[in-house]
Amino acid sequence: MKILMTTSEAVPFAKTGGLADAVSALSLSLAKLGHEVRIVMPRYYSIDRRKLDKLEGAMGVPMGSGEEWCAVFTTDMPGSQKKNPVRMYFIDHEIFFGRDGVYGTPSEPDFLDNPRRFSFFSRSVFQLCRKIDWYPDIFHAHDWPTALVPVFLKFGERQGKFAGARSVLTIHNLGYQGIYSKNNFPYTGLGWNVFYDAGFDDWNMMNILKAGLNSADSLNTVSPTYARETKTQEHGFRLDGVLRYRSGDYAGILNGIDTKVWNPAKDPLIPVPYSTKDMSGKAAAKERLQEEFGLPVNQDIPVIGMVTRLTEQKGVGSLFGPSYGSAYSICRDMDIQFVILGSGESWCEQEIRSLSSRLPNFSGKIGYSESLSHIIEAGSDFFLMPSQYEPCGLNQMYSLNYGTPPIVRRTGGLVDTVENFSQEAGTGTGFMFDDLTPHAIYNTVGWAVWAYYNRRDQVEAMRIRGMKQDFSWEKSARKxxxxYEKNLER
Incomplete structure (x- = not known):
C-alpha cells in the first residue's frame, strides 16, 4: 500500500507531545512491513533547511479566491531502512510557518491565523502528490491540524488519480478540536454548502476536527478504552454524538513505543543497562536519580517519579493544588522521596518550586530533559500518572519497560496497559484508582508504598511482569x- 501521513509534527523535526512520536514510529513500522510510507508536515522555523533537499520549482496551492505559493523540501526519516525509506516532505511557507512555535508561543498560545495555516497545509498535501507524481491509497490525517485533508478529499479532490484514495483520521486528543470563527472558512475555497454538509458548524463557529470526523472514511483513536470513553458525554467534548453516529467506522488501536529508544538493556542515557535477567543496573539508576535531584542517596527508600506536562488533563490540580493537593501530605506522612520533571501552567510550576523548598524529600525541575526523563523512568520505584483523561499515554509503557510499576487513574489507555495489583493473587503490573481526588491519589500512593515495605517480593515480581510486556509498534502497525485494508475494500 501507498500511505501518506499528514501531520503537524513528527520527531525528530518538531514535537509538542506524543503525536510526534506516534506518527514517526508508526510510519517506520509500516515501512518495515513492506508498505510505501511518506510523511508531509510544515517546515517550521526550527527545522534547518540546509539539512534538507529542495524540490525544483515553486508549488502553487489554490486557496480562497486566489493561490498561495510555497517551496517543498525533502529528506529520509532518520532510522529508515535503506531498501524502503520513509520519505519526509516539508511544506515551506515563510509567512505561515517561518516562526517560533508549532501552534503558538508562550505569549500567544494559539496563533490567530491557525485556521488559515492548517487549511493551507491540508490543501497543499494534494498539490504535493501531483508535484511528485505519487498518489497514495491512504491519506492518514492526525488530529485537528490535518482534519481538513479528509474534507478536501471528500468534497473536491476524490477524482482523477485520487479517485480510489481513502482517508483515515486519528484522534490523539479529542480535547483539541480547532474551533475558530467561521469568518476563516472562505479561505478553504470550499462552498458554504460544504460548511453545513461536512459539519463544520459548531454554535456558529468553525470546528475543524468535527468536519474531519464527519468526512473521513475511517476514524480511530489511540486506545480501545479511549474509543469507548469518547462516545460518552463525560469524555466526548461535545463530539460524542458524532462518534456514536460513526461508531461502525470508529476503532481504538493502542499506540506502541519505540523500544529502541526506551529499552533499559540498551539505553545509553542510564548509568548501567539492565534487564529481567540482571536488575542490578536499576539500583545504579536510582543512585544517579537521587544525586541529580539533590536527594539523599538511599536504596531502601521508595522513589515516586513523574515526567509530565503540568496541565489539568494530567491531574495536577488534585496533586499540587495549593492548600488542597495531596503531594504535600504524601511527602509529609510517608517515608518516600518524590521527584518530578515538567512544565506547563505557571501556578503549578510555582507550587512545585515551593514544595521543593519546603520539603526535604521532594525535588522538582521545571522544563524538559530527554536524559533526565530516562533517569526518572529507570531510577524510580513507582511512576505516578493521575490523569483526568489519557487517550493512550506513553510514560506508563516506558515505566513498565523499565521495571517501574505505574500508579495510574483508571482511564483511557492506562486501563489498556496496566493491570491492577492484587495482594491475594500476587498479580498485576501497577496500582490503579478511580476518582480523581487528592484523597484517592494519597491512598493509592500509600498502597504502593505499603507494598514496597511489606510485600517487596511481590513488587519485584511485578517489575519483571511489566518488563515482559510487548508494547512494540509492530503489533499496532499490523492493526x-x-x-487500511478494510477501508480500501469498501
Whole structure:
C-alpha cells in the first residue's frame, strides 16, 4: 500500500507531545512491513533547511479566491531502512510557518491565523502528490491540524488519480478540536454548502476536527478504552454524538513505543543497562536519580517519579493544588522521596518550586530533559500518572519497560496497559484508582508504598511482569494495516 501521513509534527523535526512520536514510529513500522510510507508536515522555523533537499520549482496551492505559493523540501526519516525509506516532505511557507512555535508561543498560545495555516497545509498535501507524481491509497490525517485533508478529499479532490484514495483520521486528543470563527472558512475555497454538509458548524463557529470526523472514511483513536470513553458525554467534548453516529467506522488501536529508544538493556542515557535477567543496573539508576535531584542517596527508600506536562488533563490540580493537593501530605506522612520533571501552567510550576523548598524529600525541575526523563523512568520505584483523561499515554509503557510499576487513574489507555495489583493473587503490573481526588491519589500512593515495605517480593515480581510486556509498534502497525485494508475494500 501507498500511505501518506499528514501531520503537524513528527520527531525528530518538531514535537509538542506524543503525536510526534506516534506518527514517526508508526510510519517506520509500516515501512518495515513492506508498505510505501511518506510523511508531509510544515517546515517550521526550527527545522534547518540546509539539512534538507529542495524540490525544483515553486508549488502553487489554490486557496480562497486566489493561490498561495510555497517551496517543498525533502529528506529520509532518520532510522529508515535503506531498501524502503520513509520519505519526509516539508511544506515551506515563510509567512505561515517561518516562526517560533508549532501552534503558538508562550505569549500567544494559539496563533490567530491557525485556521488559515492548517487549511493551507491540508490543501497543499494534494498539490504535493501531483508535484511528485505519487498518489497514495491512504491519506492518514492526525488530529485537528490535518482534519481538513479528509474534507478536501471528500468534497473536491476524490477524482482523477485520487479517485480510489481513502482517508483515515486519528484522534490523539479529542480535547483539541480547532474551533475558530467561521469568518476563516472562505479561505478553504470550499462552498458554504460544504460548511453545513461536512459539519463544520459548531454554535456558529468553525470546528475543524468535527468536519474531519464527519468526512473521513475511517476514524480511530489511540486506545480501545479511549474509543469507548469518547462516545460518552463525560469524555466526548461535545463530539460524542458524532462518534456514536460513526461508531461502525470508529476503532481504538493502542499506540506502541519505540523500544529502541526506551529499552533499559540498551539505553545509553542510564548509568548501567539492565534487564529481567540482571536488575542490578536499576539500583545504579536510582543512585544517579537521587544525586541529580539533590536527594539523599538511599536504596531502601521508595522513589515516586513523574515526567509530565503540568496541565489539568494530567491531574495536577488534585496533586499540587495549593492548600488542597495531596503531594504535600504524601511527602509529609510517608517515608518516600518524590521527584518530578515538567512544565506547563505557571501556578503549578510555582507550587512545585515551593514544595521543593519546603520539603526535604521532594525535588522538582521545571522544563524538559530527554536524559533526565530516562533517569526518572529507570531510577524510580513507582511512576505516578493521575490523569483526568489519557487517550493512550506513553510514560506508563516506558515505566513498565523499565521495571517501574505505574500508579495510574483508571482511564483511557492506562486501563489498556496496566493491570491492577492484587495482594491475594500476587498479580498485576501497577496500582490503579478511580476518582480523581487528592484523597484517592494519597491512598493509592500509600498502597504502593505499603507494598514496597511489606510485600517487596511481590513488587519485584511485578517489575519483571511489566518488563515482559510487548508494547512494540509492530503489533499496532499490523492493526493499522487491517484498518487500511478494510477501508480500501469498501
Amino acid at each position: 493499522y494495516v487491517e484498518l
